[in-house]
Amino acid sequence: MDEFRTLLEAWGADPARWPRERQTGAQALLASSGEARMLLADEAAFDALLAGVPETVPSAALMQGILAIPRTAKQERKAGGWRFGFLPALPRFAGLATAAMLGFYIGTTSLFQPARSMAADTETVNISDYVFGDSIDGGAGQ
């Protein structure tokens, strides 16, 4: 009976909603138990209460607004789509152009000035030495 009550508490009184694997047992119980039938009737009344909520009636203004969507969308496309249709793609093109320019810059500087690049590395090391001074080497050595 507890299992039947659990079934009703979730799915209500309509057997079509009951999980298939629990239907046979529930129907057998209904056939043999008056208490089960009372529980079912109680849940059926609650189902009817919820099902009795009237359907929402859309206002004429809402209906007109929604039916006008295709026309409005077409008009918007005609008015703005052709002139400004490229705008959404603009960031992508800007990104590509920047990447191309950056690639060109890096490519040309590293291809034609390898010595300068190495010198920069050396310079970095030198700066590091300058910042930490001889005391690090000296300290480690001691």
Added chain:
Amino acid sequence: MDSTRGAAPAGTADATALNILSDEALMQRVGGGDEPAYRILVARHLSRHLGFATRLLGDRAEGEEVMQEAFLKLWRGAANWQPRGARFTTWFYRVVLNLCIDRQRKRRGRQVPIEDAGDPVDQRQPADAGIHDRQMSRQIDGALAELPQRQREAVSLCYLQGLTNREAADVLQVNIKALESLLTRGRAALKQRLGHLRSELTGGTP
């Protein structure tokens, strides 16, 4: 042909021919810019999804805005829409749900208390709905609004929108076991809050 497009008989014939198509087939046509197919999808799904969005957000005006955004997404995305085994309904509920979640996040960011979001039910019922029905519906929506978000989504999809368990689980992107847990807790909380209405319905004690 174009000159007769707006005429009632031709339009009716178009609509009749299209009306027998599945949502998925209509969506393929919408992808090709077919406005009559779009109009049929609107007619089929606006009411149900508006109810869902309004219930999740607890605000009719926001629900309407979500539906405008959802159908705009539908129109713009139809050309690239691929069913991939999912039904149109599941996909579209997911679109609406995501838009609602976005709004709820923004709302939380603005620190607006739920009580300030307005009456959860306003002008949702047909004009001829009885006062008793309206009051009952208002109380149900009020009780739903108090549920934690995921429980509200699950209960709305299964018991008010009428989705199957599998469809609801797909929309919520959870497995059936997790859906069962959400429904059990949501249903229990609703029963507690709506006990007086149940007794009214059954004519007995809650």
